[in-house]
Amino acid sequence: MSDHHAGSSLTSMARGGKAVYGAPLGILMLDARFPRIPGDMGNAQTWPFPVLYSVVRGASPEKVVLRQGHGLLPDFLEAAEGLVALGAEAITTNCGFLSLFQREISAHVRVPVATSALMQVPWIQATLPPGQRVGIITISAATLTPDHLAAAGVPSDTPIAGTEQGREFFRVLIKAEKTDLDIDLARQDILDAGRALVSRDPTIGAIVLECTNMPPYAAALREDLGLPIYDIYSMITWFHAGLRPRAWPRGI
Structure with a gap:
């Protein structure tokens, strides 16, 4: 085999070792x-x-x-x-x-x-002006413990709001009371949690959505509150x- 052909075969070699390719x-x-x-x-x-x-x-x-x-x-x-x-x-x-x-x-x-998605909180905090802080919207504020926050590198005093008292989101996703979802009601639950969060702490300059089912509502929340919104999609x-x-x- 010529040097030219030998070089071509080496450069075109495909590496194996996986079952599925193209999805890392x-x-x-x-x-x-x-x-x-x-x-x-x-x-x-x-x-x-x-x-x-x-x-x-x-x-x-x-x-x-x-x-x-x-x-x-x-x-x-x-x-x-x-x-x-x-x-x-x-x-x-x-x-x-x-x-x-x-x-x-x-x-x-x-x-x-x-x-x-909580792992973003320290990164986002570093981007905010002095005097502002990151807030969290979670599906269940009552059970998001200091251990959950610490494992993600989130300060224990981070402001948090949940959706437990909402009309749709928590009932469907956590309690599994039904298998269908009213998207408008779910969106309203997220908006209500965001409004409650910023009303309690006006220093909030950005919000992280803990729940991976919340990104469909991030744009509406951004429009409603006028704050940057981060979620599992951004991360x-x-x-x-x-x-x-x-x-x-x-x-x-």
Whole structure:
């Protein structure tokens, strides 16, 4: 074989070792049956890039959000390991309350892991002018504990508002009282929580949405409050950008 042909074969070699290619991000999903509308993390059309999903059977939103995921860690570790074996180069989850498992999942799979949208709080705080702070809207303020916050690097005195008293969002997503979702009522629950948050603390300069089902309402909240809104979509698009940096053309 000539040197030319030998060089061509080397440069065109495709590397193996994965089961699935072209989707470096793996998402651990809770086991639920409510509608996942565009913008929801569990709707594959939300993402501008391919993703891999794995549903952790038995990990209901109620168990994870209201019972701190007790007994579910081995199931999440196994599912994360399965995603990596499938081809994922990084792992995220579809519930911000899984910040409690951040350290364990990361140690187990030994790839980058971002379990919770709450991990953005310190970054966003660094962007705000002096005297302003980040606030959090969560699906369940009553059960978002100091342990959840600490695991995500969030100060314990961060202002928080929840949707537990709303008419739709909490009832459908956590209590599973029905399988359909009134989108207008769900949007209103998010807006009400945002208004309550800023009315209690006028120093809030930006908001992070803990729940991965809240991004469909982020634009409405931004328009209503006039504040920057961050969520799992903003975090994971950033996260993925490091996995597949954009290749820029040379020259001008």
